[in-house]
Structure formats: structure tokens, C-alpha cells
Amino acid sequence: MASAQESMCCREVDAFWALVESLTPRPDISCLTQHPGFEASCLNPFVLQIAYMSFRQEHGPLQASKHEQYRYTAYRQVVRWAYGILGRHIRKPLPSCVVSAIRRQFPEEGGTYKGFEW
Ligand SMILES: [Zn+2]
Incomplete structure (x- = not known):
């Protein structure tokens, strides 16, 4: 994993682990x-296409490949899911397991990724 901020596990981050803990019955x-x-x-392309339309309406189109667009939207989805509404300039690093699963689903040709930036 490129950056240290992305090296933590979802169990170490309350906002993410609370989503698992709140499942009933707890699997x-x-x-x-x-x-x-x-x-x-976060992995369903149809859901991500719809979420991207909302993003695009507000911010304009991303200059990105299809998979990059899916990954970016999936990251936004999981942050929204875990944290609810964040201020526009508040950024949160994602657990490495989450980033890896999204990258596996929507890999980049050549395999280079930017990683998290504050
Ligand atoms: Zn995890």
C-alpha cells in the first residue's frame, strides 16, 4: 500500500467497524x-453509475478512465456510509482492506494508483 495512512485495517477505525458491529444478527x-x-x-457498477451522476451534476465530469471513475465514486460511497456528511474539504484516509477490494473490482491498466493525499 502506497501511503501509511492507508495501511490500517477497518477494525482499527471506529466509523468503519461500527458498520459491522451494527449488523443484526451480527454475522x-x-x-x-x-x-x-x-x-x-461500493462494488456494484450500477449503483456507482447512479452515484457518479449525482457527483457529476454537482462537480462536473471527472477526467478519468471508467475504472478510475468507479474507484473514485466507490471511495466517496464508503466515506459517506461510514461518516455521513463530511465538510467539503474534510478528507479521510480509507482502510487498506477497503481500498484493496475496490481496486480488485476496478483495476487500473498498468496497475499504478495514486493513493491517499491529504
Ligand atoms: Zn477490513
Whole structure:
């Protein structure tokens, strides 16, 4: 993982782990990426296309490849899911397991990624 901020696990970040802890009945899972809502909201391309339309309406189109667009939107989705509404300039690093799962689903040709920037 490129940056130290992305090296933590979802279990170390209250906002992310609370999503797992709040499932009832609590399933025997050890990572947010195994949460049924993760696949549904962060890996499903149809959901991401709709979320991207909302982003695009407000901010304009991203100059990015299709998979980069999906990854960016998925990161926004998981932050919204974990933290709710954040101020425009507040950025949160993502757990490495979350970043890896999103990159696996939407890989970049050539395999170079920017990683988190404050
Ligand atoms: Zn995890």
C-alpha cells in the first residue's frame, strides 16, 4: 500500500467497524468488505453509475478512465456510509482492506494508483 495512512485495517477505525458491529444478527465476519452492504454500495457498477451522476451534476465530469471513475465514486460511497456528511474539504484516509477490494473490482491498466493525499 502506497501511503501509511492507508495501511490500517477497518477494525482499527471506529466509523468503519461500527458498520459491522451494527449488523443484526451480527454475522461472523472480520472485515467491512464482507459486509453485505459493501458489495451492494461500493462494488456494484450500477449503483456507482447512479452515484457518479449525482457527483457529476454537482462537480462536473471527472477526467478519468471508467475504472478510475468507479474507484473514485466507490471511495466517496464508503466515506459517506461510514461518516455521513463530511465538510467539503474534510478528507479521510480509507482502510487498506477497503481500498484493496475496490481496486480488485476496478483495476487500473498498468496497475499504478495514486493513493491517499491529504
Ligand atoms: Zn477490513
